[in-house]
Amino acid sequence: MSSLPTYETLKLSQPKPHVTLVELNRSSKLNAMNKQLFDELKVCFEQLNTEKSCRAIVLTGSGKAFSTGIDVKYLSGVSVNELGEIDDVARKALHVRRMIQSTQASLRSVDKCEKPVIAAIHGHCIGAGVDLSACCDIRYSARDTTFSIKEVDIGLAADVGTLQILPKSITNHSIFRELVYTSRTFNSDEAQQIGLIGRIFDTREAVLEAAISLASVIARKSPVAVQGSKINLNYARDHTVDDNFLFASAWNSSMLMTEDIIKGVMASAVSKDKSNKDAISEIKFEDI
Amino acid sequence: MSSLPTYETLKLSQPKPHVTLVELNRSSKLNAMNKQLFDELKVCFEQLNTEKSCRAIVLTGSGKAFSTGIDVKYLSGVSVNELGEIDDVARKALHVRRMIQSTQASLRSVDKCEKPVIAAIHGHCIGAGVDLSACCDIRYSARDTTFSIKEVDIGLAADVGTLQILPKSITNHSIFRELVYTSRTFNSDEAQQIGLIGRIFDTREAVLEAAISLASVIARKSPVAVQGSKINLNYARDHTVDDNFLFASAWNSSMLMTEDIIKGVMASAVSKDKSNKDAISEIKFEDI
Amino acid sequence: MSSLPTYETLKLSQPKPHVTLVELNRSSKLNAMNKQLFDELKVCFEQLNTEKSCRAIVLTGSGKAFSTGIDVKYLSGVSVNELGEIDDVARKALHVRRMIQSTQASLRSVDKCEKPVIAAIHGHCIGAGVDLSACCDIRYSARDTTFSIKEVDIGLAADVGTLQILPKSITNHSIFRELVYTSRTFNSDEAQQIGLIGRIFDTREAVLEAAISLASVIARKSPVAVQGSKINLNYARDHTVDDNFLFASAWNSSMLMTEDIIKGVMASAVSKDKSNKDAISEIKFEDI
Amino acid sequence: MSSLPTYETLKLSQPKPHVTLVELNRSSKLNAMNKQLFDELKVCFEQLNTEKSCRAIVLTGSGKAFSTGIDVKYLSGVSVNELGEIDDVARKALHVRRMIQSTQASLRSVDKCEKPVIAAIHGHCIGAGVDLSACCDIRYSARDTTFSIKEVDIGLAADVGTLQILPKSITNHSIFRELVYTSRTFNSDEAQQIGLIGRIFDTREAVLEAAISLASVIARKSPVAVQGSKINLNYARDHTVDDNFLFASAWNSSMLMTEDIIKGVMASAVSKDKSNKDAISEIKFEDI
Amino acid sequence: MSSLPTYETLKLSQPKPHVTLVELNRSSKLNAMNKQLFDELKVCFEQLNTEKSCRAIVLTGSGKAFSTGIDVKYLSGVSVNELGEIDDVARKALHVRRMIQSTQASLRSVDKCEKPVIAAIHGHCIGAGVDLSACCDIRYSARDTTFSIKEVDIGLAADVGTLQILPKSITNHSIFRELVYTSRTFNSDEAQQIGLIGRIFDTREAVLEAAISLASVIARKSPVAVQGSKINLNYARDHTVDDNFLFASAWNSSMLMTEDIIKGVMASAVSKDKSNKDAISEIKFEDI
Amino acid sequence: MSSLPTYETLKLSQPKPHVTLVELNRSSKLNAMNKQLFDELKVCFEQLNTEKSCRAIVLTGSGKAFSTGIDVKYLSGVSVNELGEIDDVARKALHVRRMIQSTQASLRSVDKCEKPVIAAIHGHCIGAGVDLSACCDIRYSARDTTFSIKEVDIGLAADVGTLQILPKSITNHSIFRELVYTSRTFNSDEAQQIGLIGRIFDTREAVLEAAISLASVIARKSPVAVQGSKINLNYARDHTVDDNFLFASAWNSSMLMTEDIIKGVMASAVSKDKSNKDAISEIKFEDI
Incomplete structure (x- = not known):
């Protein structure tokens, strides 16, 4: 990723080779999500999905929280400005549905991204923050x-x-279901x-460090194997x-022809014979 | 629920506003289930499903047990009286199938009821008692x-x-699977x-109190939100x-037009700004 | 099972009535799986599936490990000898797919066997060893x-x-997902x-003893009930x-006519009235 | 069916042994459907489903039409009387949903009835009339x-x-889709x-006669076979x-033990050997 | 649609109110599809999907054909330029997969567009042309x-x-299947x-006229009803x-509150009472 | 297929290159199906599935009929000899189920065979004969x-x-459904x-000739494309x-790398430019 794209509500960096750190960047609002953030999140994860140099992603919130959920101002604005102009209930409902589907597409882009995404959570994880982490x-949590x-x-x-x-x-x-029906807080x-x-870590720093470290381990593995695993x-x-087995046999019919297996098998043999555990982590795999 | 319906094998009461307590009422048989109980259970939960004033339900057993399962006398009676009269194996099988489907419909009525149902379990929870709790x-258990x-x-x-x-x-x-294949008891x-x-509580009383208390919290929430959550x-x-997202967008296209959101957002804002946690629990929501 | 069939990569014995112990028998290779083992495993479990006297199965590894996964020599051989002869990528892929499907069918035969299978795991459970245990x-594990x-x-x-x-x-x-994406070992x-x-046990011996003991308990239950439970x-x-309830009503429409229920209900009544817990375990059920 | 139940919006008769003729009976409204008709239809078909003597059903409209669809007066009444009292959009929507589900359950009762149902259609088949025929x-149509x-x-x-x-x-x-999107009439x-x-017949009388005649042929077949076929x-x-084969094997595991097969096979043999085609139609099968 | 967007490989016009005509515009190549056409098709139909003034779409090919399928030059270019640079088979396969998914997304945009799309086909409809028409x-065809x-x-x-x-x-x-396995031409x-x-029409002009005329009829209907029908x-x-009924009840819970029903019911009543068939086609419905 | 395997109830021949003709060979019984035929059918189609030289299959009946269905003697034998020895209804049902599943597996082997299978039907196609043709x-029919x-x-x-x-x-x-519920004959x-x-042909000979001719056309096409089409x-x-598109993209990610496409595209170009229609049929594709 020679030049990282820039967003207003997101901050991207590369703490380790092949690892992208995505920070929600509305810390003054405890990373509450507004339309801009939803839009940029989708653009960002669709772009990372095809970015060759990115193999693992850490998603976190800047400042004091992961996210406090949807920005109530955004919700109110929609209600007053957009729905206020529509009289017919059905047409209002169709407008609302488009809005929901657009927000769903934003969060789903994290789930659909074919590189592993690790959420590093701290402070508050409220409402749509939980939805986002679910994707x-x-x-990992503080x-x-x-x-x-x-x-x-x-x-x-x-x-x-x-x-x-x-x-x-x-x-x-x-x-x-108790948590869903009551909205009570939990730790x-x-x-x-x-x-x-x-996993739980003592501090925000420890969460982030562990997440980045895990991402880095994943990023050194064969991306053919890792991304194939996520897709499966x-x-x-x-x-x-039955469907899972059928899909896996179609998927692996070509993937098993990769050179990565030869590298992997050889390193695995070396590490086993010589108790040289590092052999595996020293292999270099090509980008996809 | 101005006048609670009466059943013989069930006892209904209203321990808190909008909360219905349903007790299995065959304590002398440790709430073993016979045909009458299956029939009344279905009528009861279908009725509660449309009863406006009921927003949360606690299901428990009177006396010493939640339920010891199907009443063996009922089973034997069916076997002797009903099947005994049929000669052909296929016709017997079709008769048995109708009986199973009727019992399934009884227990499913609890699962299909759109208000949250909390089981308060104590003493014995055996056989069909486990099936019932699964619905x-x-x-919660003692x-x-x-x-x-x-x-x-x-x-x-x-x-x-x-x-x-x-x-x-x-x-x-x-x-x-070990429990299924061996029928051994577990705690x-x-x-x-x-x-x-x-959750586990020390005594039968504590279970019931906790279940009713939880039901009461749920009953004070927006029924549009709670029942929509259960349906989803x-x-x-x-x-x-994919289907879940699609259904949720169709569902919420109208539900997001509810007044409850305005009430909820306002109370939420108040409770956040003033650390007045009670604002949310003080909202009054209309019946559905 | 008057005469147990013999295999080269598997060892069969009958440690308790109606219980079959299947040991992976390539201990010198830590039970790494080669083509012969995959082939014999399928034959073995398809045979046990219809073997009347077998009602529960324990699967374990001989020597120092459950299994270290696919035999790398076998993989390399396929790669060099079979794929080497094919030029066209699509034809190679179709060949690979057939090989995958054959291996899948081998492990699925354990999952599809209608008798309960208990894995007794010790030493190493690596790669395809985990796949096998998943079936x-x-x-149970040491x-x-x-x-x-x-x-x-x-x-x-x-x-x-x-x-x-x-x-x-x-x-x-x-x-x-962390374990999948990193391949790290876990305990x-x-x-x-x-x-x-x-469940976890302290030693390899304890695992095997517990697994056989559990198998023996299961083997004394009604095979109509146990195998019907696994199938459901x-x-x-x-x-x-909805489908589960529909299938169960079709399934049990005939199964509820079994004599085993009469035996079971009677023993159950005896054991309840007299606190004679042994009544149930003393019933003798016919083979299927 | 010693005594046929009576309905106001439906008329039941038994034109042939084991055949029930159900006529929509609001001819003055061209059998437009109102709440009473929806309610009675459900009761009627649920009752026929378990009525032993009924093995095939013909559904038709009295007077000049099969049905012109939902009664607009009923629709308007709901709109004014029921929805008019509800302010909140979400609560209105939930009320509407219950109404839709109740109407769906009415028409589905025809689809779910396990005896074959033959629609004899003439005059007009409009709107919900098409929905009903779809069940x-x-x-057959004039x-x-x-x-x-x-x-x-x-x-x-x-x-x-x-x-x-x-x-x-x-x-x-x-x-x-052209017909759906344009609402144009078709023949x-x-x-x-x-x-x-x-099939198409020249007159209303011919449709009804053919439908009853077909029902009568079906009613003389083994009800175990006919109803099993509809269920499958x-x-x-x-x-x-895959699911269909699995379900069929569970279903027929008991059904193949029926005496009807012995009768059927014997009659089939007779009719083949002696070109005595009537042997099959002369078998008498027991009710289910 | 005050100003129609412009594309190079597509030509848009508005032959009737609320009707958009989309012509494939590579007539010199018999509308063979290249990357630009795939890209523009997706943008075009996603844009029409939310364009309020568009209620029905006619898709046709300019010049002598609907489409002769994928442009072989485009295929060859991909093969030489893009795949040529990748050595590893798995990485090539992943690249190919991305390309396929991008092409699928292009054609699916026609299927996913919530306004009815009518294909007016003439000349040649070959390969991907059939795929496109399937969406x-x-x-309609000449x-x-x-x-x-x-x-x-x-x-x-x-x-x-x-x-x-x-x-x-x-x-x-x-x-x-015969047509699929042999690739033979058919009429x-x-x-x-x-x-x-x-439907089949005698000339290219007649196909287009009929398609536009049908689109115009659809465009005068309630868009709430038409688009709801397509979505369902x-x-x-x-x-x-079962799922269809469940979804329809969620969908219509809000849609039945539309003013269009009042307009529709009133016009329907007028047209029935006075044999004034035009009443229905004279209603004006609001955009969505 | 250097040496065709031999069966007793089936006769195999190779009327054209890469085409296998499978004849049901119990003409004295009008090809009624008994256990041996079911068993041999499964072996035969599983073998053809992996037989490289076979690319298309014609299935027909020798003598006067395609097949008159299950052999009633076989059915009666099972009933008397196998079920007669089992007392318990559930155990009988489980035995019957195994038998059904075995017969299902036999006919499914035709459906699961990845080479196209063309049924050439004449004389009688009754009962299980229809089931077989459905696979x-x-x-094609006389x-x-x-x-x-x-x-x-x-x-x-x-x-x-x-x-x-x-x-x-x-x-x-x-x-x-009329045909299912009445068992009446149809043409x-x-x-x-x-x-x-x-398709319908005038004589038995014409059916067989057309089927073989079609098989021969298919057999000359790329087997990668034909078998991929059947699998999809x-x-x-x-x-x-959605699933279909997803599977197709996984499938074709490797298949699009085949040499057959290069051959196909070139021949297609030749045949288009020079109106040399034979170019396509003259390509030679490698076996799979």
Whole structure:
């Protein structure tokens, strides 16, 4: 990525080779999401998806929070300025639907990005912040993060990820539904207990460091193998076991012809025979 | 609910505004389920589904147990009286199928009820008792409850919920299959470990109090938001991520026009600005 | 099973009535899997599927490991000898696809076997070893087992179970994806935490003893009930709740006419009235 | 059916043994459908579903038309009386949804009835009349019937069958979509060309006679075979080929034990050997 | 559409109010599709999808053909210039996949556009031309059009619509598979016989006139009803009957509140009472 | 295929290069199907699936009929000899299920064979004969063939293809259900009208000649393209449009690298420029 694109609500950097760090950059609003952020997020992740030099992504919030969710001012503006001009209920509803679909497309771009995305969460992870984290592959959290599935408290059912993707990976549905129906806050421990969070770290710095470090490990692996794994995992989320096997056999029919396997097998043999664990991590793989 | 309907095998009360407590009322039989109970359960939950004043439901067992499952006398009666009169195996099988489908419809009425249902479990939760609890949104249990997926021990594969709904929310399938194949008893801790139970409380009273208290919190939230959340969560259980987003956009196209959002956003703003946490819980929402 | 069939890469025995112990038998290669093992595994489990006297199966590895995955020599041989002769990329890909599908069919035969299969895991469970364990109903592990989803390290996306079946039962997807994308080793505790392992035992001997003991308990239950449960559980993994209920009603329409229910209900009644817990385990059920 | 139940908007009779004729009975309104008709239709078909003596059903309209669709007075009444009292858009929408689901359940009861239903159509088949016919197994029509998928002309998308069931059996989707988007009328020939109609007859009397005659042929067949076929066909409409085979094997595992097969095979043998075609039609099968 | 956007490979005009005519504009190449055309097609249909004044679209080819399919020069260029630079087979395959997905997204934009699209076909409709027509709602053809599912003849399986969408609406699969496997040419009659074509007209002019006339009729209907119908029909193509009913009830819960129904019902009443057929076509509906 | 394998109930020959003719070879029984035929059919089509030199298959019946369905003697034998020894209804049902699944696997082997299969039908096509033809890609028939979906007449619901695969391709479901529920005979014209038959020929010889001729045309095409098309078409039968596009992009990511495309594109260019239609049919493609 010779020149990183610039956004107003996002800040991009490259803390390690092949690793892109994406920071939500509205810290004065605790990274509340407005239309610009939704738009830039989509452009950013679609661009990273085809950026050869990017192999793993860390998504975090600048300042004191991951994100406090949708910016209420944005919501109110839509309500007054856009819907106010439409009289017919059906036409209003169709307008609202377009708006929802546009927001869904924004957050889904994270889920659809074929490179692994690690969320580094701290401070507050509220409402659409949870939806956004649900679109990531892996979620790390600072110990003192405050979570809340806030939507019910502002009178709506979550529609950009929390009720759509999270149920596919949640561990204790009793507690999850309790959190959904009550909007009460919960901490990292409970988040981990229901399978929302993978690991907990003591500080914001530790979360970010661990996430970047993990991204760096992933970025040194064969991108053919890593991205193929994500594509197959996302596929498996929504298909039957039979379908998963069928898709995997079509997918790997060409992928098994990669040179990366030869490199991998050789390094693996070396590392096994000589207890030289570094052999694997020293292989260099070509970009895709 | 000006006048609560009366049933023989169920007891209804209203411990808090908008909260309905449904007690299985065959305590002398440890709430074993017979045809009358199956029939009344269906009528009851279909009625609660459209009862405006009911916004959250607690389901519990009177006396010493949640439920010990299907009443063996009922089973035997069917076998002798109804099947005994039919000679042809296929016709017997079609008769049995109708009976199973009727029992399934009874327990599914709890799952299909669009208001959240919290199971408060104590004493024994055996066989069809587990199936019934599987149809609830949230499961709380007393510490000394005895659980058993009893069906294999009486020679059959569970067909009214345990093998049909539970696999969608179970955490450790190794242990779950062990429990299914052996019918051994297990306690609340293990039930929580496999994701069957959300929370454990020390006594029967504590379970019930916590369940009613949770129901009361839910009942004070916007019913548009809560019931919309349940409808979307139940939908998500059986659909792909793409489908979930599509359905949510159709659903919320009208729901986002509710007045509840205005109330919710305003209260949320107040509670945030003034650290007045009560603002949210003081909103009054109209019935649906 | 009057005469147990013999295989070269598998060793079969009958440690308890109705229980078959299948040992991977390439201990000198740490049970790495080659073409012969894949072929014999399929024949073996298809045969056990219809073998009347077999009601529960324990799958384990002889020597120091469960399995270290695919035999790299076998992989290299395919690459050099079979693919080397084909010039056209598409024809190579079709050849590779047939090979993948054949390996998938081998491991799926364990998943499709209608008798419960318990994996007793120790030493190393690496790469295709994890895929194989994913095809079992229940997974027990020795405390010091080393696990690794090794595929990414040898340059490929897992295609014989790990990404196809495991996501249906995994608990913490954040950690699971971390393990997939990095190929790092993990121990039994972490394996249990993500829902891969049901129980942990201190030694290899203890694992095997517990697995055989569990198999023996299952083998004494009604095979109509146990196998019906597995068939319905595997069905439920890939279908909607509505479909599950529909299938269960078709399935049980005949199964509820079994004599086993009469035996089960009677024993159950005896054991309840007299606190004679043994009544149930003393029933003798006919083979299927 | 010793005593036929009586309805106000439906008229039931038994023109042949085991055949029930259901006539829409609002001829003064050209069988336009109001709430009472929707309610009675559901009760009627749920009752016929379990009525042993009924094995085939003919559905027709009394007077000059099959049906001209939903009664506009009913629609207007709902709009003014029920929705008029609700202020909030979301609550109105939830009320409308309940109303739609209730109407859907009414028409689906025809589709879900496990006995074959033959629609005998004449005069007008408009709007919800098409939806209703879509819920039948077989559609016969008089030559001069006027059809129209009327919904777009009254400002809505059809929601009780035409867009939900018909696409599963329509032949020429180009023409079908033209009919949907324009609401233009079409005749029996075009209806047959797009696969909506099976056969065309010259007069109303001929349609009805042919439908009753077909019903009578079906009613003399094994009800185990006929109803099993409908259940499997309806299942196949919504499932994969793999699922269809799996379901059929579960279904027939008990059904193949019926005595009807012995009767059928014997009669079939007789009719083949002696060219005695009547042997098959002379078998008497027991009720289910 | 005050000012129509301009494209190089497409020509847009507005032959009737609310009707957009899109002409493929590479007549010197018989409208063979190159990268620019794919790109512009996507932009064009995504733009029309949200263009308020557009309610129906006619898609046709300028000059002597609808389209002769993918431009072979474009294909060759990709092969030499883009793939030539990549050594690794897997990386080549991933590159090819991105290219296919981009082409799929282009043609799918026609299918996903929520306004009805009518293909007016003449001259040649070959290869990707058939795929493109498969993405339209309605297909009209000139009598002397030459069709060919050309892909097999150039060594590939069709991947942008013919094998993906057409099977959902094809009538005679025996003949369809014959056409796919042999690439032989067929005429309009055979195209109509397999359900590919809705209507046949004598000349190119007659096709276009009929298509524009049909589009004009559709454009005068309630856009709430028409677009709702298309959205529900596309949904029904891929979902079960149960799902279709569920989605329709969510969709219409708000759409039934439209003013268009009041207009439609009133006009319908007028047209019925007074035999004034024009009442319906004289209503003016608001844009969406 | 240097040496054709030999079967007792099947006769194989190679009437044209790369074309295999499979004749059902029980002409004295009008090709009624017994256990041996089911077993040999499966072996035969699994073998042809991997036989490099076979690229298209014609399936026909020797003597006076395609097939008159299941051999009643076989059915009776199973009933008396195998089921007679089992007392318990559930165990009988499980035995029956295994038998059904084995027969299903036999006929499915034709559907799963990745080479196109053309049925050449004459004389009688009855019961399981229809199921078998349903598993073929393309169906040609002699004008005087007698068809019957015979299952209902012998007391059962078809379970080996007619109700499982045919509904996916049938044109007029009204007539199809009529044929299913009544078992009445129908001729080639009606078979073509419902989409069962592709083409009709005057004599048995003409059918066979046309089928072989079509097979020969297909066999000269690129097998990469033809078999890829069949695999994608069979996939499309059971998946959504989105899934079809996704699978096609994975499939073609490697297949587009084939040399066959270069040959095809060049021949296509030659045949276009010089009106030399034979260029395409003169290409020689390598075996797969």
